[in-house]
Amino acid sequence: MRTGMLALALGLISLGFLPVLPSVWTLVLLTFIGLSSLPSRLWPIGLFLLGLSWACVSAQSALDERLAPQLDGRTLWIEGRVTGLPEQGARSVRFELSDAESRRGQLPPRLQLSWFGGPAVNSGEYWRLAVSLKRPSGLLNPHGPDQEASLLARRIGATGSVKAGERLLPATAAWRDGLRQRLLAVDAQGREATLVALILGDGGGLARQDWQVLQATGTVHLLVISGQHVGLLAGLVYALIAGLARLGWWPQRLPWLPWACALAFAAALAYGLLAGFQVPVQRACMMLAMVLLWRLRFRHLGVGLPLLLALNAVLLWEPLASLQPGFWLSFMAVAILIFTFSGRLGAWNPWLAWSRAQWLIAIGLLPVLLAQGLPVSLTAPLINLLAVPWISLAVLPLALLGTLLLPVPYLGEGLLWLAGGVLDGLFRLLAEVALWRPAWLPQPLPFWAWLLVCLGAFLLLLPRGLPMRVLGWPLLLLVVFAPRERVPVGQVEVWQLDVGQGLAFVLRTRHHAMLYDAGPAMGDFDLGERVVLPSLRKLGVRKLDLMLLSHADADHAGGARAVQRGLPVLRVLGGEAAALPEVLKAQPCSSGEHWQWDGVGFSLWQWHEAGDSNQDSCVLLVEAQGEKLLLTGDLDARGERAWARDWQAGRIDWLQSPHHGSRSSSSEALLKATAPRGVLISRGRYNAFGHPHPEVMARYRTHGIQAYDNVEHGALRLQLGAFGEPQGLRAQRRFWREPR
Template identity: 35%
Template sequence: MHTAASPIAATPVAESQEPGSGTTLAPWAMLGFVVGSAAQLSQAVLWPAHGYLALMLVGVAIQAGVVRWAGGIVVARYAGAMLALCLVGFAIVGWRASLRDVLPAEFEGKDVVVTGTVASLPTQFDRGVRFRFQVDTAHLDGRPVTLPTMIDLAWYATGQGQHPTAVRPSTTWTWCVRLKAPHGAVNPLGEDEELRWWQAGVRARGYVRQGRNDPPPQYLGESWRHPVERLRGMVRQRILHRLGDMPSARIAAALVVGDQSLIDREDWDAFRATGVSHLMSISGVHVTMFAWMAALLVGSLWRRSPWLCLRWSAPVAAQIGGLVLAAAYALFSGWAVPAQRTVLMLCTVVLLRLLGRSWPWPMVWLGTLTVVVAADPWVLRQAGFWLSFVAVAMLFATRQHGDPAATLLQRTRALVREQGVVTLTLSPLTLVWFGQCSLVGLLANLLAIPWVTLLVTPLAMVGVVVEPAWNVCAMALDLLTGTLHAMAQWPMASLTVARAPTWVGAVAVCAGGWMAMRLPWHWRALGVAPLLPVLLWQAPRPPMGEFELLAADVGQGSAVLVRTAHHALLYDAGPRYGTDFDAGQRVLVPLLHALGERLDRIVLSHADSDHTGGAVAITQMQPQAVVLSSADALPGVAATMLRCQAGQRWHWDGVDFEMLAPTASEYATTAKPNARSCVLRIATGQHSALLTGDIEARQEALLAQRIPPLRSTVLLVPHHGGASSSSMGFVQAVQPRIALVQAGYRNRFGHPVPAVVARYAQAGATVRNTALCGALTWRSADPDAEQCQRETNRRYWHHRPGGAGIPP
């Protein structure tokens, strides 16, 4: 498991007494810098740039005062150095963030003609390609405007003009685009997409316009910029052409050029279940192994020249050469964050060696961590960062000095023990970050690590020069992936639990580290108890007689999780945007895993894909759930489907559930999916929620006549706030306190339309749109305290849209 995180361990620094006096300030200063950088990432709103500069001066002044006035007071020197660098770290990160450009709000939704260069490998999806584009010039209505330098574009295949596959890295184009700010889904315990775009420097996202009145895309030629991306694209094409339909062709290409989008979702699922996903992307293992092999090669060649050896010793040349070649490999493979982190680690270790410094491992570890954070402070929000550094720390803390005379059996036992240490230490972290850990990970990694690092990766790289090596590489990958898929199907291959709070995970990591230390077993056993909370954690549930609604942020679609004290229901399954993307596998499955939720029922209101798009993924994950729907059948949904119909009732934990529509006569008289939406009412003695699907004005009127009173505390606004629904009579009949709209940001339908928003506001309702507030949580036990995820978990890199009605 995650031994990709051990590049330092692979390049040890001699351990001796800490250099200098026992009162050195360096570790405290480094720790302060890291703590300050981490603290800045909790800011909801950035200060002006001059505020951070002022804070930086305060930090420098404190450090100067400590040096001058603390004298021999050791505690004061330590505390002062830590405080000073904490302020400096906070200020530097904030100042860097304040310099980032943003897309002006007035340019959103406008057609802008841009000229620039394709700056990344295009990623293929079923409807076209997506790529990064470096903007040189931009014009709006014929006048020049300023846009962010880096934007993310999609080019959809329309059958007209040039095809998106014509896009290649380092080519120059002019096209008409429609942009919006980077706006991702914000859900509890979900991936922070907007942070990922922030780190990548993407400040706007959009698509190439190809309407009848839009200027067609114009290819302008090749560019000298981004030559590495161009080379990666050429190598990727060569690999895929060479290997053709071989099962592991795309995995081999991903290992060479670092394009993880090439790996199918089924393969990723198997890699995660067996704990080897870190080996299937360019990570620390690959970069470190490449550096080691490069150092051996450079050192061997260097020793052949007496002239070179007289000017520079072979060991020094080997270290520098291995580092330079490893950096080149990381750059060629896409310069992903794990590769960047590893190169920076190796730089730190090599620099210490060249300077003749012999630091103990805690100083080396803290020094490399500080360098990585200084280069990219936002990695502190990434799981991979912590998995890497925790694994390295434990390998350092528990390792024994190698015995050159050790037998093969002894070396094998040492390798197994190291992998066991990493597995035991990182399992609590993976459970906290992902809610899942592999129970076969130890065995899978013992097989996969040497296979990938010593056979697959070298063959993949040799193939760049000798193409037949790629065929051998693909055959080796076929054997490995077949084995991993088989292991992933073993009973209890992986463990899935509810995600515990971070502090529970931190305690569990310390407990796992304690158990991995070389101590008597009766002492190690003390670590068992602190591990239990992360394994047994349960997400808080509503009390008896109450219920909770969680309206997920799924874009232009509907998905509401209803929870009582011991039961759960999912109303709709969100949209499907293509064969490789749906809200089920992207949002809802991770959310249900994180909450440790077991669904009793799934209601799919009607057949439209924005309500049933994630149904296949959900029913595969929750095969025990009973499915109610007005749709006769849904492709790929294996569960038995029952028809929802007015009059169906059930009672869970003191909460009443009743299906209000459609009636039998409505099934007989209309075939329109919207008109046959399942309408569900959930009620306690005092509060209720009405979930309406996409019913339209006629069904609203029939419902208001048939079910008096219809009044509800929370209303899922029909048809996402479209003009064909939310008639005045229906709004007055329901009189909701909260009118909940599930819609996509700047969706092409213009939902919710301003007239509908005004209608609810006039009736005294608070309109909450998931496009603006992210996932919304409402509890009947506390009806006046709904929570918007964008508000409760706000960070400065999150987009701040404004207005209830967002035009397309």
């Protein structure tokens, strides 16, 4: 039985590793082979093939529900009902629209929309909206999150930006949204939004600083409704009935065990419905159902059976769940606990069991965090010793009881006020810990080193006294000390990061690193913090020798402060140093300055007769073993002509498309003077400026220049000095990534 369930689970999980989905006839053949194998000795292979086939069918269904290509990028009038809990920000609101209709064509069942500067939007309302719709897409950077995979896992068929709209019908049966408004109106000592996240699973109101604190301390799971919260509530109900039965207070005509299991599951299900019954809650309820069923009828089959049953139940219900990091973290955490506590001789005292569980979970989840590119909290094992019971035994019971008693004057509000105060005390402690020891974002490992780290974690999870267990520690230390590929002397590794309508280049030589522009930032949307800084850390950059900001426009210099806060920056230069924030301490770009790092030459140029910000761009020329790269910022045609007359002008190999491919740049004078063989374009998909302009693209084609666009290729990597071609991350095929 276990063999069959494991084979089925492996087939379902294999979906996430497919570069492309099989054709219809291939799936028919796999299904036929799988069914034919069931009566034979090859039945595990049959279950594997059936699991894989079902996962592929489900994934293809989700892909087919995406926005039609002919509607991609168009602005349509649509009508639909708001579902879920809208995330209300300071300047915008993000929400989902279901069963939307348009006269121009069929729309996906679920849309994710953003409305900047719009009115309040509530769940259950029916709206008529003018929306610029896009097929699901996202930024793709080295070792970063894959937004397209996340959208597919949630079965979002399109994203869009609302231009205008009118409410046609008020909310109907939107009790969760009404409850959220009621909770936000309660005095919870400033923690109203945090309680909403804990009670309703709506984290949209949490401040960015709160999320950073939770991530740094490894306590995000405490505010995201998960198996821990569902299991706690079910465990309290089960323990209450078991205690009543032991004291003889439970009715003897009712068998206590079936009632305890049934009422525990009912309580968990009610909490799940309160939280919106999202995928993590569905996963937790399914796992709990398997555990309770095992407790009733199948204890003799061992403790690993409920985990396998829950794993298969979750994947059969939603095969795309395996595309989300939370799936792997939750099931691995439970598997670690089962492996740790089952089969041990003798019983541990409660404190030893609790403390050891935290450390072993931290060790066991390390390979998963590395594989997913997630930060590692070094303080999580210690802080969770206190934070988990703080939330589980104090805050959550007070919050749920207060919510239940809200109709009772003063009583419900008083309990929520108390819960908010207890929660605020925890956050103050977490903030101090996060300031003392921020989360660590390790550099990705070679595959062989990652496998050895997995082996090391497994050895350390074994009981004490077993041979070879001590070897787990040196294997685990490969996370820090594993040899990694280094840039050869005389070459420079160049990354054009995918930052949408902005610019950010990372240049690494053997012993030095610099950043040319830091990505855009507008209000709370700071890609310097969200993309540039994590990418630098994952590329192994621990300090920047130089941050060069071509000019002061927000799409080039907006992310600079976040980068400077997150990494030591030895020197900052700016094309418009006086216009940059004073905290950056930027020095003016010095035209004619040149230097060498590890056999690679760098030189600066700036037009002294510049009349505006774009013309003030500080230009960087990089030469490695005769191969040249020119980074131009937002230089326009007049500045380009001035550069073409300079002594540095001459043939280059690679050109950063000036001003994102604007019509006012990439002049004939520049292209003739430089004659590049390739141009690197950084821009936002369907940006409002129409970059790159068709005339500019036609000019590139006329000169035989190959264009590499981050919208089509994702982040681009160029090994300057090796005379190769730029490599885009989208070249790594995944079935959910559309070829562009």
